Amino acid sequence: MAVKSVLRMGEPCLLLKATPVEKFDTPELHGLIQDLQDTMQYMNGAGIAAPQIGTSLRVIIFGQKESDGSKNPRYPDADAVPYTVLVNPVLTLIGEDVEDGWEGCLSVPGMRGVVPRHLRLHYAGFDQYGNKIDRLVSGFHARVVQHENDHLDGILYPMRIRDLKYFGYSDVFFPNQDIQDD
Numbered sequence: 001m002a003v004k005s006v007l008r009m010g011e012p013c014l015l016l017k018a019t020p021v022e023k024f025d026t027p028e029l030h031g032l033i034q035d036l037q038d039t040m041q042y043m044n045g046a047g048i049a050a051p052q053i054g055t056s057l058r059v060i061i062f063g064q065k066e067s068d069g070s071k072n073p074r075y076p077d078a079d080a081v082p083y084t085v086l087v088n089p090v091l092t093l094i095g096e097d098v099e100d101g102w103e104g105c106l107s108v109p110g111m112r113g114v115v116p117r118h119l120r121l122h123y124a125g126f127d128q129y130g131n132k133i134d135r136l137v138s139g140f141h142a143r144v145v146q147h148e149n150d151h152l153d154g155i156l157y158p159m160r161i162r163d164l165k166y167f168g169y170s171d172v173f174f175p176n177q178d179i180q181d182d
Contacts, residue, residue: 003042004035004053006106013051014107015154018058021087024130029059033085033128036061045106046081047144049151052107058088060148078140086133089125089149093118094136101143103157104170112173114166115157117143 007014021029032055040048040061047062063081097119104112120138123145127133137145147157161167170177 002035002038004039006039006043006048006052007054009105009108009156009158011107013054013056014151014156016051016056017154018049018051018056018152020058021126024087024126024128029087029128032057032059033061040106043106046078047148048106049148051151051154058152060086060089060145060152062086062144062148081141081144084133085127086123086145086148087126087128089123089145089152091145091149092122094120094122100162102173103143103147105147105157107151107156108158110169110171111158111167112170113158113161113168114163115147115160116162117146121145123149 023029032050035053036048036050036059039045039053047060050057050059061084063083095118098116099119100114100116102112103115119142120136121142122134122136124132124134150157150160158167
């Protein structure tokens with residue numbers, strides 16, 4: 001398919017609650033997922049949601065597709081997350097433990113912020129063929145799923161930042177790192 005333009009913060013589609021997918025294993029759904037994968041890979045994203053490319057459906061993808069153990073260049077210190085297509089996700093936060101961590105977003109290019117996220121969660125949903133997905137995850141994996149799922153509810157990570165002292169340009173906070181968000 002194709003690398004798509006990623007909508008940036010302020011675009012109306014990013015503020016909508018996305019519509020559930022009703023039909024699985026369709027050419028349209030497969031095409032959307034291919035576009036998401038191509039775009040995420042091109043931009044070195046850890047994940048991407050359909051609303052970010054202008055499609056208001058409850059579809060996210062995340063993780064690394066390569067099995068060679070390569071790290072995401074935008075998150076080199078993070079644990080590897082398995083490549084996942086997740087349609088109509090349902091998240092259940094586990095426990096009260098929350099951790100602050102730096103996040104960036106393809107829709108908020110060039111910026112980073114410290115965002116609180118639950119350490120553990122259970123997520124369920126379907127792959128593009130309608131097969132059930134059911135996982136218990138923690139750490140960076142849990143952070144990525146929460147971040148991408150937020151896009152399906154019209155939430156961007158800056159809306160979750162508690163202290164704006166820790167929100168700004170990546171090259172200011174991390175001057176010696178080559179972090180590319182756009």
